[in-house]
Amino acid sequence: MPTVYQAHSITYKIQPGPLQDSLNHPHVHVEYGKYAASMKLDGSLNHGWLPWKQMREAGKMVRSHHAAFYAKWAELNLETQKRLSLNYPVHWLDRMRWWPRPFIPWWYVRSVEPLDDYRLKLKFEDADRPALIYDFKPELDRPLFKPLQNTSVFNSVGLNGASIIWRMPKGANPEDWPYGEIDFDPECLYHGREKA
Numbered sequence: 648m649p650t651v652y653q654a655h656s657i658t659y660k661i662q663p664g665p666l667q668d669s670l671n672h673p674h675v676h677v678e679y680g681k682y683a684a685s686m687k688l689d690g691s692l693n694h695g696w697l698p699w700k701q702m703r704e705a706g707k708m709v710r711s712h713h714a715a716f717y718a719k720w721a722e723l724n725l726e727t728q729k730r731l732s733l734n735y736p737v738h739w740l741d742r743m744r745w746w747p748r749p750f751i752p753w754w755y756v757r758s759v760e761p762l763d764d765y766r767l768k769l770k771f772e773d774a775d776r777p778a779l780i781y782d783f784k785p786e787l788d789r790p791l792f793k794p795l796q797n798t799s800v801f802n803s804v805g806l807n808g809a810s811i812i813w814r815m816p817k818g819a820n821p822e823d824w825p826y827g828e829i830d831f832d833p834e835c836l837y838h839g840r841e842k843a
Contacts, residue, residue, distance in 0.1 A: 800816060
């Protein structure tokens with residue numbers, strides 16, 4: 648198993664998986680003394696165990712260098728990925744394991760389009776899902792979303808990289824916009840939706 652990186656007595660290794668292993672998703676083997684663990688590229692524990700301090704440090708290292716770890720894993724597992732994609736029908740959640748770029752959560756908003764009656768048409772990174780309509784009317788009763796009751800402000804919705812955002816228009820009352828902008832948790836949008 649080739650060593651990819653070593654720091655603070657913690658060794659990070661990546662091993663090519665067997666061709667028949669359909670669960671060989673991107674991960675890093677982490678070793679510290681007599682302890683060993685396998686970590687997903689988001690820094691969470693896959694299996695194994697490390698002392699708490701080293702677990703936190705290793706998780707931070709894997710998260711901050713996930714693109715480099717993924718590139719090495721993909722290089723070592725290229726043949727495995729080709730075989731699996733040709734021979735195995737895979738569920739859409741399993742396809743996330745073969746994401747061809749650094750992992751982007753499937754609930755991130757990819758596009759937004761304002762509709763009438765305070766509704767939004769949303770498309771997520773989850774490409775297998777159709778466009779979704781989110782009814783924003785119930786949210787407008789909250790004090791934070793009060794400025795969005797103005798339809799022209801509501802229709803100025805945009806994206807901030809992961810979710811939807813409204814920026815304070817020129818001439819607006821700063822007291823109504825305490826943070827200068829209003830955004831919304833993309834995971835809430837993804838799970839609290841209606842089909843288009």
